[in-house]
Amino acid sequence: MHPQLLELEKKFNPSLLTAIHSPLLEQKQIELWVKRDDLIHPVISGNKWRKLKYILDHAITINCHTILSMGGAYSNHLHALAFAGKQLGLKTIGYIRGERPENLSPTLQDIQNWGMELRFISRAEYRELRNYKKYNELPAHYLKKSQDGQYWLPEGGATELALLGVGELVSEIDRVYDVVCVPCGTGTTFAGIISSVPEHCTVQGFSALKGAGFLNKDVEKILNEFSGNKKTNWTIQLDYHFGGFAKRNNALLLFIEDFAQQHGVELEPVYTGKMFYGLFDLIQQDFFKPGQRIVAVHTGGLQGKRK
Numbered sequence: 001m002h003p004q005l006l007e008l009e010k011k012f013n014p015s016l017l018t019a020i021h022s023p024l025l026e027q028k029q030i031e032l033w034v035k036r037d038d039l040i041h042p043v044i045s046g047n048k049w050r051k052l053k054y055i056l057d058h059a060i061t062i063n064c065h066t067i068l069s070m071g072g073a074y075s076n077h078l079h080a081l082a083f084a085g086k087q088l089g090l091k092t093i094g095y096i097r098g099e100r101p102e103n104l105s106p107t108l109q110d111i112q113n114w115g116m117e118l119r120f121i122s123r124a125e126y127r128e129l130r131n132y133k134k135y136n137e138l139p140a141h142y143l144k145k146s147q148d149g150q151y152w153l154p155e156g157g158a159t160e161l162a163l164l165g166v167g168e169l170v171s172e173i174d175r176v177y178d179v180v181c182v183p184c185g186t187g188t189t190f191a192g193i194i195s196s197v198p199e200h201c202t203v204q205g206f207s208a209l210k211g212a213g214f215l216n217k218d219v220e221k222i223l224n225e226f227s228g229n230k231k232t233n234w235t236i237q238l239d240y241h242f243g244g245f246a247k248r249n250n251a252l253l254l255f256i257e258d259f260a261q262q263h264g265v266e267l268e269p270v271y272t273g274k275m276f277y278g279l280f281d282l283i284q285q286d287f288f289k290p291g292q293r294i295v296a297v298h299t300g301g302l303q304g305k306r307k
């Protein structure tokens with residue numbers, strides 16, 4: 001790995017496991033731990049560092065000086081990228097969905113302060129950008145005039161290199177376990193976990209988006225491209241979206257509040273809150289067998305909670 005990245009990595013904390021105890025878990029004889037990736041870094045937390053690490057290494061190694069990517073006004077991905085870019089001396093450009101708001105969200109304020117250039121684009125342009133998946137595939141009119149040294153990173157950092165970093169998360173789990181749970185946006189983190197867990201384990205994804213049946217095909221494709229992997233030890237829960245991406249209701253918000261009080265673990269309503277809500281619901285419904293040991297990955301994202 002490039003020395004600049006090794007230097008940055010030194011600033012990270014180890015990701016520990018927090019044991020969760022509750023009458024429901026006891027009654028159903030389920031063991032549950034949270035993999036605390038939310039605590040690995042004050043800014044580049046959760047799956048963000050896992051996904052970005054080898055991508056940034058690649059960009060630096062091939063002498064790129066600018067990273068361009070895309071996201072919404074509360075994007076955890078752009079937030080982490082802008083911060084990492086500043087630390088590593090890379091220029092960053094973020095294509096943001098929608099018009100420039102009068103008041104920038106706290107996420108956008110941060111990323112602008114860290115030097116990311118914000119380019120607001122229409123929903124149609126945003127959809128178009130989703131077609132470009134490779135680092136050197138972005139059409140010239142989206143790049144800076146001189147086209148050398150520019151690196152395109154698709155939405156959510158969804159590239160094969162992201163899977164390598166996610167695999168490291170799995171190798172750190174120093175307990176025997178049967179199931180790993182993780183929230184899904186693009187499904188990249190989920191795919192990285194599938195490709196790295198031991199044979200006997202299953203991986204349970206929880207979609208943050210409504211109508212996300214397409215994720216099954218997407219994940220198959222990512223796994224196939226990454227390693228010709230035909231694993232079938234995974235399923236995605238599609239019904240814990242609470243009305244759609246970033247939608248929420250009182251039941252979810254109360255669950256999150258209660259979870260923080262009972263277990264001292266803060267969740268947010270876009271990804272991790274929905275996953276834990278779904279996980280407890282599945283446990284209640286006897287979806288898991290007594291004696292099963294579950295590790296749920298806290299993918300961070302708490303910055304997005306700010307108003």
Ligand SMILES: Cc1ncc(COP(=O)(O)O)c(C=O)c1O
Pocket residue numbers: 046047076077156183184185186187188189190271272299300301302
């Ligand atoms: C906090 C958090 N959890 C989970 C995810 C989903 O990750 P992926 O797009 O790899 O499925 C995201 C989005 O990147 C996220 O910000």
